[in-house]
Amino acid sequence: MPKYLWGIIGIYIFKRLFKHEKPLLFMIKKIIAILLALSMLFSVCACKREEKLNYEILGELVDGAGRTINVRSDAKDATIASVYFVAAPFFVALGLEDRVLAVNARNSFWTMASEGLGKAGTVGKATVDLEQLARYKPTALVHRSNDPETVAAVEKLGIDVICITVENAEDIIKTLDLLGTYFGAEERAKEAKDWFNGKIEMIDNIVSTIPMEKRKTAMLIGGEPGRVAGYDMMQSWMIEKAGGKSVIKEGENHNWINIGLEKVFSYNPEYIFCTSSAARNYTVDELLANPAWSAMTAVINKNIYDVPTKLDSWDMPGFSCVLGIMYMLHSMYPEYFSVSDLEDEVDDYYRFMFGRCFDKELELDWDNFK
Amino acid sequence: MASKRKISITIVLLTAVLVLLVVFSICLGKYPVSPKESLSILFRAATFKEQLADSMTVNVVLRLRLPRILVSIFVGAALSISGACYQSIFQNPLVSPDFLGVSSGACIGAAVAILLGLSSAFISGFAFIGGILAVLITASIPALIKNRSNIMLVLSGIIVGSLMSSILGFIKFVADPQTQLASITYWTMGDFSYASNADLLPMVIVLVPPMIILLLMSWWMDVLSMGQDEARTLGANVKLVRGVAIVCSTLLTAGSICFAGSIGWVGLIVPHFVRMLVGSSNRRVLPVSCLIGGIFMLVVDTLTRLIGAAEMPVSIMTGIIGAPFFCWLLFKKRNEIA
Numbered sequence: 001m002p003k004y005l006w007g008i009i010g011i012y013i014f015k016r017l018f019k020h021e022k023p024l025l026f027m028i029k030k031i032i033a034i035l036l037a038l039s040m041l042f043s044v045c046a047c048k049r050e051e052k053l054n055y056e057i058l059g060e061l062v063d064g065a066g067r068t069i070n071v072r073s074d075a076k077d078a079t080i081a082s083v084y085f086v087a088a089p090f091f092v093a094l095g096l097e098d099r100v101l102a103v104n105a106r107n108s109f110w111t112m113a114s115e116g117l118g119k120a121g122t123v124g125k126a127t128v129d130l131e132q133l134a135r136y137k138p139t140a141l142v143h144r145s146n147d148p149e150t151v152a153a154v155e156k157l158g159i160d161v162i163c164i165t166v167e168n169a170e171d172i173i174k175t176l177d178l179l180g181t182y183f184g185a186e187e188r189a190k191e192a193k194d195w196f197n198g199k200i201e202m203i204d205n206i207v208s209t210i211p212m213e214k215r216k217t218a219m220l221i222g223g224e225p226g227r228v229a230g231y232d233m234m235q236s237w238m239i240e241k242a243g244g245k246s247v248i249k250e251g252e253n254h255n256w257i258n259i260g261l262e263k264v265f266s267y268n269p270e271y272i273f274c275t276s277s278a279a280r281n282y283t284v285d286e287l288l289a290n291p292a293w294s295a296m297t298a299v300i301n302k303n304i305y306d307v308p309t310k311l312d313s314w315d316m317p318g319f320s321c322v323l324g325i326m327y328m329l330h331s332m333y334p335e336y337f338s339v340s341d342l343e344d345e346v347d348d349y350y351r352f353m354f355g356r357c358f359d360k361e362l363e364l365d366w367d368n369f370k
Numbered sequence: 371m372a373s374k375r376k377i378s379i380t381i382v383l384l385t386a387v388l389v390l391l392v393v394f395s396i397c398l399g400k401y402p403v404s405p406k407e408s409l410s411i412l413f414r415a416a417t418f419k420e421q422l423a424d425s426m427t428v429n430v431v432l433r434l435r436l437p438r439i440l441v442s443i444f445v446g447a448a449l450s451i452s453g454a455c456y457q458s459i460f461q462n463p464l465v466s467p468d469f470l471g472v473s474s475g476a477c478i479g480a481a482v483a484i485l486l487g488l489s490s491a492f493i494s495g496f497a498f499i500g501g502i503l504a505v506l507i508t509a510s511i512p513a514l515i516k517n518r519s520n521i522m523l524v525l526s527g528i529i530v531g532s533l534m535s536s537i538l539g540f541i542k543f544v545a546d547p548q549t550q551l552a553s554i555t556y557w558t559m560g561d562f563s564y565a566s567n568a569d570l571l572p573m574v575i576v577l578v579p580p581m582i583i584l585l586l587m588s589w590w591m592d593v594l595s596m597g598q599d600e601a602r603t604l605g606a607n608v609k610l611v612r613g614v615a616i617v618c619s620t621l622l623t624a625g626s627i628c629f630a631g632s633i634g635w636v637g638l639i640v641p642h643f644v645r646m647l648v649g650s651s652n653r654r655v656l657p658v659s660c661l662i663g664g665i666f667m668l669v670v671d672t673l674t675r676l677i678g679a680a681e682m683p684v685s686i687m688t689g690i691i692g693a694p695f696f697c698w699l700l701f702k703k704r705n706e707i708a
Contacts, residue, residue, distance in 0.1 A: 226564070
């Protein structure tokens with residue numbers, strides 16, 4: 001029986017019941033009947049209409065959370081929303097900025113550098129504002145992998161969800177493939193992958209020429225000096241990729257892990273990098289001047305560095321990690337990768353992404369670069 | 371006389387336990403230093419002799435462990451004495467040092483500083499100011515509605531605490547989820563990791579005078595705890611005693627929070643435990659609370675330093691220990707409560 005007929009039956013019962021003036025017992029029956037009628041009406045209203053798909057399904061993809069998502073025939077027109085800050089650089093790398101309806105560009109750089117992202121609205125910061133998302137009605141929400149509640153809620157709105165995980169180079173390539181295929185930007189995805197792989201290969205070639213005995217120990221510290229990038233974090237992988245030896249052990253792998261100052265002191269790395277992707281309650285100068293740190297090798301040799309830049313973090317999981325790796329490579333082995341090499345690569349990255357460079361906006365003073 | 375002797379023995383014993391724990395704690399940590407070496411470094415520093423150990427080890431013992439131990443003792447003592455004082459003044463055993471909104475106000479101050487990207491010194495300063503402001507608001511509500519009774523102050527504390535929690539929630543909501551939010555959350559859980567020798571002097575200046583004042587006026591607080599009318603009959607200036615006690619306790623709480631973040635349970639359970647040991651007179655409760663609070667905080671902080679690969683925030687550990695301990699206390703006092 002069609003669902004709307006239930007609604008009609010409900011209204012009929014409602015009308016019939018109200019024709020009579022009866023004592024309390026009948027009033028209770030009436031109330032129950034009214035409630036039943038209302039519930040039937042609501043169920044009819046709330047029932048999802050069986051929509052006919054106005055696109056074809058061309059195939060299937062597996063996203064970063066291991067979910068299967070359909071590849072649509074209208075991929076080239078698909079619009080995007082996201083609250084996941086890691087996603088924004090991928091939209092730019094894939095040339096999808098103009099299709100982004102809402103984005104959480106966590107700092108002004110992305111909205112300033114990309115016209116498309118600058119025009120985009122927002123559907124929340126950490127959590128998705130579902131009503132606002134429904135108002136934008138994007139084709140897909142690009143989201144983090146560890147939030148199944150949001151995924152389920154957004155899917156109920158009839159919006160696809162693509163989960164991404166970005167913790168190493170392999171993840172970056174997978175994400176480029178995934179988003180490139182879903183949004184019909186396969187060619188640009190290939191260009192981006194080639195660019196990224198080319199840079200990683202170049203870094204590997206340079207690092208392979210550094211003798212093992214010259215390799216430096218290093219760690220990357222986060223919001224507080226005792227909180228470090230865990231073993232499983234991209235930042236630790238970046239140190240290894242740059243030819244360093246990450247001092248963080250395999251068991252220490254809870255994202256930003258608070259190992260404490262004593263542990264930092266016991267590791268005593270030759271190089272310390274300070275993140276630009278987290279709010280920090282210290283500066284490099286404060287660490288260098290702190291008497292408690294005075295015996296640390298990195299302090300004695302003044303090898304504590306801020307990973308650039310304040311606006312566009314080079315140690316954030318994502319495409320720009322290439323610059324972070326190159327920065328670490330230059331800091332630890334300037335004889336193998338000079339400041340002018342770094343300058344050229346930074347220039348190449350921003351030109352590849354945005355078609356121009358941002359030295360002034362990012363306060364990159366190459367003449368006095370440290 | 372016998373009671374005086376008993377309390378003196380208790381204080382001496384607790385002081386000895388505290389000293390032993392300090393020695394024990396200074397020998398423990400994740401940086402490999404043998405107890406012998408730790409004690410040698412401590413002894414040489416105390417006697418101004420040249421250190422024999424390498425400078426890294428000396429730094430770990432004297433510049434990381436020692437200030438951390440001292441700060442944790444001071445904070446534990448301050449929170450406990452302030453809790454005992456509040457419980458006595460308001461004649462309410464469920465009152466803790468942060469019930470006038472100090473803790474939530476301090477958290478707002480710290481959160482604002484983190485949001486503005488300020489350094490740790492500013493975060494502490496903002497936390498202190500936030501805590502004091504919250505108490506001023508709490509104190510002004512009874513004045514505004516012209517009812518200055520204890521119960522009104524307690525109720526306005528609840529109002530301000532809730533309001534401050536909502537404001538803190540709003541700050542967390544607008545904070546960057548990937549960067550600032552984590553910092554705010556960690557700060558509110560309490561931590562002694564970054565205590566330094568530079569903290570000790572300001573800490574002594576902020577915490578010691580209110581502690582001494584409270585200890586000196588413990589007799590008057592005993593009088594006050596009999597009830598306001600009885601206290602007036604005995605010649606007490608109720609308003610003054612209550613005011614000074616609240617100001618000192620607030621300073622102790624705000625000062626502790628600004629040095630170590632928000633730490634729960636200590637100010638609630640330690641005074642109860644102390645009353646079980648030495649009775650309910652403030653002349654005994656306050657000094658013993660100081661010592662036991664210091665011991666408790668030191669033990670908790672040493673455990674957080676040692677357990678697991680990552681250092682746990684202090685509040686988690688005080689909660690884990692405090693909740694079952696409070697249950698045990700309630701069990702022991704069940705007849706009294708009934």
